[in-house]
Amino acid sequence: MTHTRTIQLNPVGWMSQLSQAEIELLAQHNDSERYQLFRICCLAVLNSGIDQDDMYALLNANQQFDVHLVRRERGVKIELINPPSHAFVEGKLIKGVHEHLFSVLRDLLYMENKYLLSSAECFAEGGVCTDMVFDMLRHANCLTTNEQLNTVVCWGGHSIREHEYKYTKEVGYQLGLREFNICTGCGPGAMKGPMKGAAIGHAKQRVKSGRFIGITEPSIIAAEPPNAIVNELIIMPDIEKRLEAFVRFGHAIVIFPGGVGTAEELLYLLGIMLHDSNVQQHIPIVLTGPAQSAEYFTVIDDFIGQTLGAKAQALYTIIVDDASAVGSYLYKQKAKVSAYRKAIGDSYGFNWALKIDADFQQPFIPNHESMAQLSLSFEQPSHQLAANLRRAFSGIVAGNIKAQSAADIQAKGPYILHGDERLAPLLDTLLKSFVEQGRMKLPGSVYTPCFQVTAP
Amino acid sequence: MTHTRTIQLNPVGWMSQLSQAEIELLAQHNDSERYQLFRICCLAVLNSGIDQDDMYALLNANQQFDVHLVRRERGVKIELINPPSHAFVEGKLIKGVHEHLFSVLRDLLYMENKYLLSSAECFAEGGVCTDMVFDMLRHANCLTTNEQLNTVVCWGGHSIREHEYKYTKEVGYQLGLREFNICTGCGPGAMKGPMKGAAIGHAKQRVKSGRFIGITEPSIIAAEPPNAIVNELIIMPDIEKRLEAFVRFGHAIVIFPGGVGTAEELLYLLGIMLHDSNVQQHIPIVLTGPAQSAEYFTVIDDFIGQTLGAKAQALYTIIVDDASAVGSYLYKQKAKVSAYRKAIGDSYGFNWALKIDADFQQPFIPNHESMAQLSLSFEQPSHQLAANLRRAFSGIVAGNIKAQSAADIQAKGPYILHGDERLAPLLDTLLKSFVEQGRMKLPGSVYTPCFQVTAP
Amino acid sequence: MTHTRTIQLNPVGWMSQLSQAEIELLAQHNDSERYQLFRICCLAVLNSGIDQDDMYALLNANQQFDVHLVRRERGVKIELINPPSHAFVEGKLIKGVHEHLFSVLRDLLYMENKYLLSSAECFAEGGVCTDMVFDMLRHANCLTTNEQLNTVVCWGGHSIREHEYKYTKEVGYQLGLREFNICTGCGPGAMKGPMKGAAIGHAKQRVKSGRFIGITEPSIIAAEPPNAIVNELIIMPDIEKRLEAFVRFGHAIVIFPGGVGTAEELLYLLGIMLHDSNVQQHIPIVLTGPAQSAEYFTVIDDFIGQTLGAKAQALYTIIVDDASAVGSYLYKQKAKVSAYRKAIGDSYGFNWALKIDADFQQPFIPNHESMAQLSLSFEQPSHQLAANLRRAFSGIVAGNIKAQSAADIQAKGPYILHGDERLAPLLDTLLKSFVEQGRMKLPGSVYTPCFQVTAP
């Protein structure tokens, strides 16, 4: 028989005060779906700092783990049963992790409440979807401090190589010296390096209120647990709202090397920026990596050039192996971002004016059928082509990682993507180069492609 | 032709960030009811510190006044057109008033939003009503700082005499020295004196975070504009939720001399405390005034004794002309309040466990019929008798002050209250003593009773 | 036998850390002069808020009082034996008083140390005297926060009448609304009223860092104990350094009605401002009081006009019964003060450029001989005449209040002041008007003049 370890956590932040009704919502019923989601998110957060991206391993190792809410005089406590020991130092939970647990509580309750009071479907629509993204960020108290135009969103792989990781730290350091804050998807790799670097840069500039914002989602948090440096954690309900949060919340975007997921993010971004309504928008975008990773960007840049054209290429700047130049470039762009927002009277803290089409807000659920139906031809406006390419990459990510998709592929063979005569070979080349560069799997494993590109 | 003066106010606090949808709600449509309510509340707040209790005089004097919301880069600005000049010092709006304007915005939007997303009726019910009171206080960020068990609610007349006003300052000073915060209905008189006194007491104790909480409602705010010392202003939707907020939020209650309105509040409180479910509750209640006002409490105490009995009298302590004793008494009671809350595991910041019957949550609308139907007899449990007496007093307040009620009375004669043989003379005596003490009207005017008590 | 009550106070502020050598200096040796001074100052501070100006009564009532320094792990504690009970609330020392005790410790140790390391005499000289004043203010951490040009020095009587006291509160309120800080000599009356008023003004403007600076001296602190609202207490070694501190530290000066002491302060100020080197200086000076006190200023203004001339009268503005006008006037003068300091590159926090002659820095010790020798004739530059008139008034203050001087006068008759033919009657008229207005003694007592003015 094992020993049961129980720890009660004092509430922190605004959520220390919950109403009776809210506590009811998350009270433990082992069978309730929302309770299970809450438990997994807590477990993920407690796994902070562990470099492991296998959600099932995590769950299996912690079957004895449980979590309860307990009302006490000074607010609602979270009670942990058999929490993983690596989140503790000298018997006390790391404060960053402690805060993250209450962020989980805050965001899951928010979603619950809104869904209860109204019909869930309405959140799929344009304006309402944007309002929900806004409301969750505001509710997490993220917006009032986001008016300095100094939030840099960093995207990139979570399992990059040592020299790439080191380079992300250097860029973070240069950003920190320029008093930028960092916002990422909050896992390891390119999502952690810039924060570590910026923390040192902030220390030298005596920035005590440096912000390290992690925006994640319930279905990914277990695979990419937030690093404890993240001092503002937000859990958006799905990938579409998460991506929308990044682009409306950040003031600039840096893309480090990554896998096909990173390419998906870049296509999402370009697809939006190519929309006619966004022609005046000013969002600085930098693609950067160390000298050894130069090829990654060459290949992507070529692909963008040949598919979306020079107009798309003009939206970003590639800087190779020069962290300080990345910092300087973004520093100088701030004036333009400010001028643009001022000119149209938009908020400094949330980019309301950015037009995001339904194409980018509606969830894409990849399977053999939906992948096969994707229109991958030049016979469409470039922002729609970008949207479809993003969906294709999204499907490949799922095929590589998600359990259900992987099983489907084992049963039915790889996803088939139908490209037109010009597009098919371009796509094939790009994806093969990712395989060659070893960006499809964690280093050391052999990759069996989950897709196949065919021309008509 | 008059000159138009326009002033834009920077947003303060959490509400600096509004969504597009929320701004729409309050955008100016001169005919919309909610816009009119917003305009009146703003005007009332701008009238801060003016000792005048005539809402119509206020509205007439400011017909050129208007208010708009304007979205700017750093949040939503409030634009004032022709604001009253006394809220400005050297051309700048007093900061306290500035904050109050944004509190108005926050609370009116809150009410709007909740009513839009759900059906308004549900908020009339017990649990839901309490949840709404809780949610509004939390939304106003009032709860996290309310856990020191040091919030004293002060009730009493808004138009008391000079020596009574001075005494409320002395009591406030003694409370401030003991690091108590003050919560009132936020007008002049007994609602301002304790705050001024406490501000000096706090200064001597180096309390920089002293709280002066004003809880008001849209229909009363214009007649009793919040003093600018109030540093947390909350606007509850109606008198029932306002009273519930006082008793769940405060940790002790001090009642100064006042008119029939103050008697109404006392009966509300006793009615709740007499409920069987509240027998274990510990809420210190002090009735206090200067030596010259001793008679006021003697008369009330007699009335309570003969109507609700010794059990009701045991719920409060009368202290005459000894401000320091009031402070000491409440200071010593803190341990008991803490012990009680701890024993039952209730929040320190919000008294969830207090049972408030539907009788006290449902609005009472006074008119000749409802007044005449009130059951004023000893043939009912004392907490129900208290509820009915409160309604009677509530009706008299309306008859004295509210325009519609006064017009009715002029047309149909005074309200008739039917008491049983024992109760009628007691009620008659009490009310006559209020008339004799000059507590029915502002000093200087002659009072024509709006009521008549008859025995069967 | 009486019960001994002992209380240990935790250190606050910078002085929590004392070296072994410093503790030695103030260690208790009942016979040491410096220990006695320390004990009296502590006793005075503990007497805070008591309206009594008799030092001997204070000392007699507290013969059992004693004070020790005790080294503990977290710094030096002050141990009080039998402290007066009125400084305590619910058994705990009022925090303002607590802080004042450590200010006493800080300033007395400062004086001790400097006198030990160097020869005391050097501090009598010009530059060195100014450096010492500067150094003590800096040491008390008063200067870094004094750069907003918003420190108003208020002078006036400590035993003024109720309507005058109320007026000082109103002026303080108007200054507080304009975010001015108040600096006084820190006793009751005109030294307390402006602070109480400003505290309310600050509350409305949400000024949390309002400063109430009291500058006193060891020989006066027992007679005029600092009110606990004072949140920065500084003890200068003597009256000359104290006056110099006022004029170099403040950005404007308000003079309320007072006795002959207030006249002394005004003459000190005019004497300095009339110096040729100060002709460019800009220090706003306002003489103000309620309508009933108008005569006080008429008489003084006449006297100034006839003795020092229109040039001296032009240095101040008289405002009768208009607190708001006082606030507005000083608010508008800020720009001029700033322009002047900027033009000559002087500090905003300390008026280095003001020229103060040795005549105003050297102590004047009044006795029959020194008073008789004062040159009170028109045959001297007006700033010297001002200096001599100040000395005459200083002597009369001593004759009225100080024990030794009073005894001398009883033995040898009143001080004789020799004025020339024109000056003698002017002086006589002024002083008689003070007697008639009852400003020579506390209300209720009969005044026997301690002086006699003779013409040649």
Add this chain to the structure above:
Amino acid sequence: MTHTRTIQLNPVGWMSQLSQAEIELLAQHNDSERYQLFRICCLAVLNSGIDQDDMYALLNANQQFDVHLVRRERGVKIELINPPSHAFVEGKLIKGVHEHLFSVLRDLLYMENKYLLSSAECFAEGGVCTDMVFDMLRHANCLTTNEQLNTVVCWGGHSIREHEYKYTKEVGYQLGLREFNICTGCGPGAMKGPMKGAAIGHAKQRVKSGRFIGITEPSIIAAEPPNAIVNELIIMPDIEKRLEAFVRFGHAIVIFPGGVGTAEELLYLLGIMLHDSNVQQHIPIVLTGPAQSAEYFTVIDDFIGQTLGAKAQALYTIIVDDASAVGSYLYKQKAKVSAYRKAIGDSYGFNWALKIDADFQQPFIPNHESMAQLSLSFEQPSHQLAANLRRAFSGIVAGNIKAQSAADIQAKGPYILHGDERLAPLLDTLLKSFVEQGRMKLPGSVYTPCFQVTAP
């Protein structure tokens, strides 16, 4: 002709306020010795973060550099002429460096003032020397925040190898997770690594007030410029006061691998701890390094065992390659440190009770004669032997690094150290192992010993 670049810095901290007399002291006279010292220290600080330990290279590269003090309205500005560009980011001086410049000003002025007001010699004596160390730390505002018993002093080489540097970061991280602050000699290598690590640990624990204290001296600051992470910089007048500051200010000491200088520090520490008066003292001492550096500690430990004995060895704990164990060990020792300080009533912030003999306070000036005369025999108490061994190592450091000593050795041959029969071979073995491990010179250069050990 080169372009002259001039930058004015706003004052920060307490020193924003300087008196006229103080500014005079440091006004520019190119020939004055104290001005030259000020200029060099400023230059060193501006060189922050540059990994170079050659003071002359620094001076030569910056001959056009100059620094002035300028009085302005808001305090004293520092004006830099042609400052090195690497201290700037986007044209603005790094804030950490900015603060360091004002720390230089503060400490050099402090030394000047004290030396002017009194005779310099007195500071050489025991009590007075300790008082000066205390006073400088207090003056730098370091003591009030030093009462949590969480300051860990880290010693070790400034030019260690990559794996050793990485290990110091790991230890720093573990200390930061346990909320320890770091105090070092403030150069690169083992003085920077622990700070970088702790900054990340603090971020995870949400410690915003983490302290990175650098204690240096004017003669070393140019060779080991403070890293900008250092957020409290103190410049003690000489090495003896600097070492005394470390041992009285810190609550625990960690020693990383280093050269002969690190051995000197260890012997200083053991020499003091072996004194009979310090037998009750509790100062946790840990020697730690990565696995590859184990030999370094084995050799030192052997040497200590055979010279100072098991009693000395018992004073420290060796932990190899286990950063987390170092953190845990020190965390657990806190209770003992607290118990000891409490038991004897000593300050938590400054170890007054530690006895430091004159042997350790008086400067040792190494030359051929003083080295030859050192008593290196077992015929003395062990704490004296430790003192003499420290002097020997101090001389070797000078011979290796300091210009004058190196010239002497070139002229007269190596220093001769006379050990007794047992001691000489032990010393020889230790020093040779340092040579073999390459710890006498920067990696890559060939070392010619500056010393020779002879037995009688």
